[in-house]
Amino acid sequence: xxxxxxxxxxxxxxxxxxxxxSWVVIGVFLLVxxxxxxxxxxxxxxxxxxxxxxxxxxAYDQFLFDRGLFGDEPPTIQWTYIIIFLRSIVxxxxxxxxxxxxxxxTAYFIATRDSQNRTFWxxxxxxxxxxxxxxxxxxxxxxIRDNGPINExxxxxxxxxxxxxxxxxxxxxxxxxxxxxxxxMVLPIYASVxxxxxxxxxxxxxxxxxxxxxxxxxxxxNVAPGIAAGCILVFIPSLGAFIAPDLLGGAxxxxxxxxxxxxxxxxxxxxxxxxxxxxILLTMVLIALMxxxxxxxxxxxx
Amino acid sequence: xxHNQIVAIEFQEVVKKFGNFTAIHKAxxxxxxxxxxxxxxxxxxxxxxxxxxxAGFENVSEGNILLFGQEFMHLPPNQRSVNTVFQQYALFxxxxxxxxxxxxxKMRGWAKDDIQPTVWKMLDLVRLRPFAERKPNQLSGGQQQxxxxxxxxxxxxxxxxxxxxxxxxxxxxxxxxxxxxKQLQQETGITFVFVTHDQEEALAMSxxxxxxxxxxxxxxxxxxxxxxxxKNEIVANFIGETNILEATLLELNDEEAxxxxxxxxxxxxxxxxDLVKNQEVKILLRPEKIKIGILDKRVDSIRxxxxxxxxxxxxxxYQIRVSGDKTIKVRDQNGFERRELLPAGSDVNLSFSxxxxxxxxx
Amino acid sequence: xQVTGSVRSIPGFSLLAILCLVILYAPLLVVMVYSFxxxxxxTIWGGFSLRWYEQIFFGLEAEKFQKAAWxxxxxxxxxxxxxxxxxxxxxxxxxxxxxxKGKNLNISLLSLxxxxxxIVTAVATLIFFSMISFKLGYTSILVAHIVFCIPFAYxxxxxxxxxxxxxxxxxxxxxxxxRKQIFRSILLPLMIPGIISGFLLAxxxxxxDFIITSFVKGAGVETLPTxxxxxxxxxxxxxxxxLSTLLLLVSTIFVTxxxxxxxxxxxxxxx
Numbered sequence: 001x002x003x004x005x006x007x008x009x010x011x012x013x014x015x016x017x018x019x020x021x022s023w024v025v026i027g028v029f030l031l032v033x034x035x036x037x038x039x040x041x042x043x044x045x046x047x048x049x050x051x052x053x054x055x056x057x058x059a060y061d062q063f064l065f066d067r068g069l070f071g072d073e074p075p076t077i078q079w080t081y082i083i084i085f086l087r088s089i090v091x092x093x094x095x096x097x098x099x100x101x102x103x104x105x106t107a108y109f110i111a112t113r114d115s116q117n118r119t120f121w122x123x124x125x126x127x128x129x130x131x132x133x134x135x136x137x138x139x140x141x142x143x144i145r146d147n148g149p150i151n152e153x154x155x156x157x158x159x160x161x162x163x164x165x166x167x168x169x170x171x172x173x174x175x176x177x178x179x180x181x182x183x184x185m186v187l188p189i190y191a192s193v194x195x196x197x198x199x200x201x202x203x204x205x206x207x208x209x210x211x212x213x214x215x216x217x218x219x220x221x222n223v224a225p226g227i228a229a230g231c232i233l234v235f236i237p238s239l240g241a242f243i244a245p246d247l248l249g250g251a252x253x254x255x256x257x258x259x260x261x262x263x264x265x266x267x268x269x270x271x272x273x274x275x276x277x278x279x280i281l282l283t284m285v286l287i288a289l290m291x292x293x294x295x296x297x298x299x300x301x302x
Numbered sequence: 303x304x305h306n307q308i309v310a311i312e313f314q315e316v317v318k319k320f321g322n323f324t325a326i327h328k329a330x331x332x333x334x335x336x337x338x339x340x341x342x343x344x345x346x347x348x349x350x351x352x353x354x355x356x357a358g359f360e361n362v363s364e365g366n367i368l369l370f371g372q373e374f375m376h377l378p379p380n381q382r383s384v385n386t387v388f389q390q391y392a393l394f395x396x397x398x399x400x401x402x403x404x405x406x407x408k409m410r411g412w413a414k415d416d417i418q419p420t421v422w423k424m425l426d427l428v429r430l431r432p433f434a435e436r437k438p439n440q441l442s443g444g445q446q447q448x449x450x451x452x453x454x455x456x457x458x459x460x461x462x463x464x465x466x467x468x469x470x471x472x473x474x475x476x477x478x479x480x481x482x483x484k485q486l487q488q489e490t491g492i493t494f495v496f497v498t499h500d501q502e503e504a505l506a507m508s509x510x511x512x513x514x515x516x517x518x519x520x521x522x523x524x525x526x527x528x529x530x531x532x533k534n535e536i537v538a539n540f541i542g543e544t545n546i547l548e549a550t551l552l553e554l555n556d557e558e559a560x561x562x563x564x565x566x567x568x569x570x571x572x573x574x575x576d577l578v579k580n581q582e583v584k585i586l587l588r589p590e591k592i593k594i595g596i597l598d599k600r601v602d603s604i605r606x607x608x609x610x611x612x613x614x615x616x617x618x619x620y621q622i623r624v625s626g627d628k629t630i631k632v633r634d635q636n637g638f639e640r641r642e643l644l645p646a647g648s649d650v651n652l653s654f655s656x657x658x659x660x661x662x663x664x
Numbered sequence: 665x666q667v668t669g670s671v672r673s674i675p676g677f678s679l680l681a682i683l684c685l686v687i688l689y690a691p692l693l694v695v696m697v698y699s700f701x702x703x704x705x706x707t708i709w710g711g712f713s714l715r716w717y718e719q720i721f722f723g724l725e726a727e728k729f730q731k732a733a734w735x736x737x738x739x740x741x742x743x744x745x746x747x748x749x750x751x752x753x754x755x756x757x758x759x760x761x762x763x764x765k766g767k768n769l770n771i772s773l774l775s776l777x778x779x780x781x782x783i784v785t786a787v788a789t790l791i792f793f794s795m796i797s798f799k800l801g802y803t804s805i806l807v808a809h810i811v812f813c814i815p816f817a818y819x820x821x822x823x824x825x826x827x828x829x830x831x832x833x834x835x836x837x838x839x840x841x842x843r844k845q846i847f848r849s850i851l852l853p854l855m856i857p858g859i860i861s862g863f864l865l866a867x868x869x870x871x872x873d874f875i876i877t878s879f880v881k882g883a884g885v886e887t888l889p890t891x892x893x894x895x896x897x898x899x900x901x902x903x904x905x906x907l908s909t910l911l912l913l914v915s916t917i918f919v920t921x922x923x924x925x926x927x928x929x930x931x932x933x934x935x
Contacts, residue, residue, distance in 0.1 A: 012764070018757030019770060021750045022814060026773055029811045030785065033792035037784075040791055050794075102687070105680035112672040121681075123923045128688040130919040132872045134889045135908040139691035142698070142900050149694055182688060201671040214671040240781030242875050247896070257783045257875075264790060264879065271791070278787045285781055359834055379837040392835035396853045405849075406839035457839065 034282070041275035051271050059276035081259065085280070088255040091170065091245075092238035095177035096185075099234045102178075103185030104227065110186070111193035122190065129183035137243050140179050144172060144248075168250030176244030177234075184233035192226025193219075225296055232292045236285055256281050308335040310370060310461055310493040311356060317364035318351055318517075325351045327517045328365070333461075333495060334510075335370075338487050340496045342504040343514035344540065349497045352514075353463050356495070357386045370460060380409070384461040385454035389469060391446050393438035399425070399449050400434040406457035424452040427486070444475045448482075455490060464496045468503060480506050501541050505529065513537045531660060538586050538660075545630050547585040548664070551577050558656065561585055567604065567625035571659040582664040589633040591658040594620065594650050604652045606630065608644055618643060622652065692912060699905040716906035725895070729907060732891035739806050739887065740870035747813035748821070748863045752855070754814075755822040760851075775819075777812040785812060786879035793880060800882025808880050809870045816869045817862035824858025857925055864922045868915060 044056040061067075064082070065075035110121040128136065142148055146163040154160040166172050196219060204214045220227075242257030249255070256277065263274025311333040318326035325348045333339045341349040354360040356367060358379030367375055374382055385406065393402050403424050407417045425431045428448035438446055447467060454462055464483075468476045484507050487494045498504055504511050505525045512522045513536075521533040532538035535546060549561035552568065554577065560570045561583060569585060577583065606624040617635045624630055632652065634641075644650065699717075703710025720729050751774070758770055777785065789808045793800060832854070836846045874889040881890060888911065895904050 012761055015757045015761045015764065018753045018761075022754040022770075022774055025750060025811060026776060026814065029789065029792070029807055030777055030780070033788035034780070034784070036791050036795055037788040102680060102684050105674070105677040106684040108674065109677040109681040119923075119927060123919075124685055125688065126923075127916055127919050128692065130868050130915040131692065132889060132908075132911050132915065134872075134874050134892055135695075135911050136691065138892070138896055138900065138904065138908060139695040141896075142905070143691045143694050145900075149698075179687065179691070182684065186684070198672060205671070211671050211674070215674065219671060236779075236781065240783045242783055260783050260787060261875075264787065274787055275791065278784045281781055282784045285779070285784075289779060357834075357838055359837075379834070380840045380842055384838075386835070386838045388831055388835055390829075390831065392829070392831040394832060394835070394850060405836070405841075409836075409840035409842075409845060453839070 037275045038279055041272055041279050043272050045270045045272045056272070059270075059272035062270075062273055063276060063280070081277070084254050084259050085256060087170075087253070088239055088257075089284075091173055091177065091255060092235050092241075094174045095181065095238045096231050096235045098174065098178040099182050099185040100227070100231065103182060103230060104189055107186045107189035107226075107230075108193050111190050111196075118194070122187075125183055125186050133180055134243055137176055137180065137247050140176055141167065141247050144175070167248065168252065170249070170253055172248040173245050173253050173255070176248040177238045177241055180241070180244055181234040181237055184237075185230040188229035188233065189223065189226045192223040192229075196222050228292060228295060232288065236288060239285065240281055308370070309333070309368075310335045310337070311495065312368040312371075313352070313365070314368070315365035316352070316355070316362055316367060318348070318355065318360065319363040325517050329519050331512060331519060331522065333493060335493055336491055338484065338494045338496065338507055338509045340498060340504040340508035340511045341514055342498060342501060342511050342540075345499055347514045348517040349514050350465055353386070353465055353495065353497050356382075356384055356461070357463055358382050383457075383459050384463055385457060385459040386463045386465060387450050387454045387467045389466045391438070391450035391467075391470075393446055393450055393453070395438055398435050398437060399430060399441070402438070402449060403453045403456050406453065410457055420456060424456045427455075427489075428452050428482075443471050444479065447471060447479060451483075451486065455486070455492065459492065461493045461495060464494060466498055467496075468498070469500075476503070483507060505541075513540060515540065532586065534662060535584065535586075543589050543631060543633075545585075545587045545589060547587065547628070547630075549583055549585050551579055551581045551583055553579065559661075561661070564625040564628055567628065569604075569659065571656045572661070577661070577663070584662045584664055586660040586662060587630070587654065588658065589619070589631040590617070590635070591654050592630070592632045593653045594622075594632050594634050594644070595653075606650055606652055608646050608648045608650060610646055611643055613643060620644065622650065624652070695905045696909050696912065699902065699909040701902060704902070716902045717910075719903045720907050720910075723903065725903070728886070729888070729891060732886040732888045735802065735805075735885065736871055736887040736889075739802070739809055740867045743806055743809035743813050743870045744817070744863050744866035746810050747866045748817045748859060750810075751814050751817035751821050751862060751866075752859060755818060755825050756851075759822055759825040775815045778815045782812075782873075782875045786876040789876065790879045800880055801885045804880045804882065805877055805885065805887065808876050809873065812873070812876065813866035813870055817866040820861040820865060821855070821858045824855060824861075828854050860925060861922050864918050868918055871911075871914075 040051055041059050042055055042057065044052040044054040044058060046052050061075075062078070062081075064078060066078040067073055067075050106125070110118055110125070113121060143150055144164075144166045145151070146165065146167060151160070151163040155163065166175070200222070201214050201218050204218045205211075209217065240257050241255065242261055245253060245255040246258055246261075260274050260277050260281070263270045263277070309332045311331075313329045313331040316326055316329040317324065329352065331352075341352060343349045351360060355362055356369075358377065362375055366373070369382070369384070393399075394405065397405070400421055403421045404417050407420060412420075422431065422434075425434055428451060430445060430449055430452070433441060433445060433449075438449065441449065447470075450467070468479050468483075471479060480503060483494075483496075496504075496507065505528075508525060510522065510524055511528050513520045513528060515536045521528055521537045528537065529541055532541065532544075538544040538546070547563045547569075549563045549569065552560040552562045554560070558570055558572060559577065560568055562568050563585070571585075604624050606622040608620050609623050609629065610621040612619045615636070617633050620632045620634065622630050622632055630652065700712050700714065701709055702713030702715060720726060754770070754774055758767060758774075780788075785808075789804075789811075790800075793804050798804060828851070832850050833846050836850045841849065872889070873887075874893060877887050878890050878893070881887070886894070888907070892904060892907060895901065
């Protein structure tokens with residue numbers, strides 16, 4: 001008997017043709033490049049930016065150890081780059097926390113409005129997300145500069161005698177990351193609260209739970225996947241961010257993004273080192289994603 | 303069965319497997335032309351799968367299906383002249399009612415001048431002319447149902463397949479649609495194959511019914527046959543309610559037999575098929591066939607005690623304990639003679655006519 | 665009706681929600697207002713003026729900005745069209761065919777460009793182009809943009825496709841439509857809202873990109889973000905604020921369109 005409609009064949013030529021363009025484009029222009037990058041990270045640097053095709057662990061060695069100017073001294077731990085990575089993690093974590101503190105109540109508030117207001121609020125939250133990230137960061141920089149509107153206002157009203165000095169600090173970077181990715185926190189939490197069936201909370205209230213314990217014991221466990229998704233969506237781009245640290249942080253508050261970028265700009269560059277730093281960042285992100293998916297999968301089984 | 307009737311659909315030893323799971327076990331079935339045929343069974347019994355194989359959405363694992371004696375399993379759904387009314391109607395949301403009904407005709411390559419009058423005729427048939435320009439989501443449930451119906455009828459299929467089309471409607475509308483469906487079938491003369499899990503629906507509309515359970519066709523017959531003489535326990539249980547009593551054949555003569563249910567509980571009735579003495583049997587007895595009240599010597603009578611009574615409007619249901627641990631369900635109609643509800647604990651006599659019991663071999 | 669004490673209303677949450685909006689909008693509004701400031705000093709209000717808008721259209725750097733804008737828009741348009749086509753085709757392959765092994769792998773592959781940090785994609789793409797000795801410029805930017813636009817186009821398209829029940833196609837097939845006719849008269853019309861939002865999202869994402877573009881653009885070719893970044897390295901000037909305001913306006917128009925599209929669609933489905 002000829003199968004007619006539900007072809008349960010593993011090999012469906014039509015499907016192959018439909019999927020082929022995406023395989024080719026992502027494969028050739030993303031997977032192959034990442035593979036090349038991994039390869040380059042094990043090559044020897046050329047001083048004018050570029051590589052010599054000779055196997056070397058120098059890039060990874062440089063990341064961890066200091067062997068003096070000429071590379072002949074006994075290795076000591078090189079803290080510079082480790083600190084940059086640690087700083088990036090801390091900055092991203094702080095930004096994520098800020099986003100959660102503001103984003104959760106906002107998402108919760110929106111999701112508990114009636115449906116007309118809800119879509120309008122979501123519209124308001126999404127508009128900034130669609131605005132160019134660079135434009136937004138520049139706007140923030142303009143606002144918090146030493147002689148920007150905020151400081152001008154505070155100084156002229158006599159509340160402060162000298163500017164806040166926010167710009168070029170860690171706080172400015174955190175603020176920038178927070179500002180860049182806040183909508184990423186609100187949207188998934190909103191989606192999970194909106195799906196939450198509030199009859200559960202009514203049942204809890206019926207069983208003598210007060211508002212706070214209902215929120216903590218009934219609502220939060222149910223919307224946890226949304227919160228996790230929001231945190232991942234803020235944390236990952238924050239980790240590799242370039243624009244906010246570069247524009248708001250200045251030279252002293254380097255993050256991974258700027259470190260990598262420097263290796264590919266001009267003659268001071270070191271391609272293998274930049275490739276190695278990129279690989280380390282990529283590995284960190286993939287680990288975070290894996291932990292996240294495992295957590296989500298566990299949640300689904302429950 | 304009538305031998306000169308034309309067979310519209312014939313299932314020959316049809317088997318359907320999904321991986322390791324066998325959804326249909328060797329189904330043999332002949333559906334006659336012009337018939338309102340119902341596949342009845344609980345959800346997951348395979349009735350929808352049978353329908354989808356005829357429509358062409360599932361292929362057959364073994365066996366064959368013929369349409370008016372012709373091979374058609376090799377044809378894709380769009381070349382089979384059978385049409386389906388889907389459970390959730392599946393009216394195309396971006397088209398008007400008119401466009402929906404015209405769709406099949408257009409795809410069959412009809413000329414525009416022929417499509418128009420046919421669609422109007424169809425819409426008139428179900429009183430949807432005023433709604434022709436509406437989108438499906440602007441119609442009520444009953445209107446959507448009727449639109450889906452004529453959309454499937456418009457291309458004049460040889461067989462119309464209906465997959466639980468009434469299940470999304472509320473009770474009153476469902477009852478009204480039953481009449482309408484039956485009428486439509488008689489007017490159009492198309493063979494209807496109707497799938498449902500609602501026994502009342504099946505009994506009300508069908509010329510014949512096939513009762514299915516766990517992928518097996520249990521019994522095929524007219525509504526009355528299926529209700530009055532179920533072939534087995536599964537059918538008896540699924541259609542209506544039944545008391546099932548395990549018994550042993552005590553003695554038998556040419557006309558009747560005596561069955562022992564418990565030590566002091568003996569039923570006499572028609573002799574079952576090919577039974578011998580001491581054989582284990584099952585006695586089926588419908589609750590509404592039992593009369594409750596005073597002793598009548600002419601019929602078998604059993605003594606019992608009411609354990610529980612439930613007033614249900616048209617009738618009252620009693621749980622009656624007879625002989626030790628055996629409990630029998632009795633339905634007493636609240637009809638012409640208005641009666642007081644019998645309280646729990648009352649001793650009563652139960653009686654039934656000899657031909658209302660049905661004997662099955664264990 | 666809400667009862668007091670319901671967990672639906674938590675005291676203070678409304679204030680935080682409003683604070684959230686203030687944080688999101690304050691910088692944008694300030695920049696917008698100051699772009700109309702006549703004063704050369706960017707902090708002192710010197711009266712309403714359109715002089716900075718005039719400057720970006722007719723001033724010294726006008727040609728540079730116009731060229732960058734042209735590059736940005738044409739690249740965004742082409743990247744969005746190509747990415748949407750690829751994503752639509754892939755969505756049919758993943759969602760619309762029978763279940764198959766490797767389905768999850770395919771979905772992961774399609775979302776890979778979102779998961780890899782932008783800076784890593786930028787580095788990898790730069791290395792790739794220089795290894796194959798491909799001249800950096802307009803084409804390399806376009807290729808890179810197509811890649812990272814695919815997942816953004818794919819998300820709304822596949823979401824829409826999953827929401828279209830398979831039964832419509834079965835019904836069409838039952839009514840004698842062949843595969844081509846089903847695609848043209850059922851699937852495509854039902855998919856249009858998804859395709860439009862996929863396209864818009866991809867377009868905006870491409871227009872927005874700075875990091876990847878700055879790595880693969882080579883010398884001499886600029887898009888609006890790289891041009892703006894170059895300018896503000898020498899300090900924020902009022903004309904940049906005017907330019908930012910214009911970009912902001914374009915984004916807002918896009919998101920408003922998609923908002924009304926999805927609302928109309930939702931209304932249709934709810935009725």
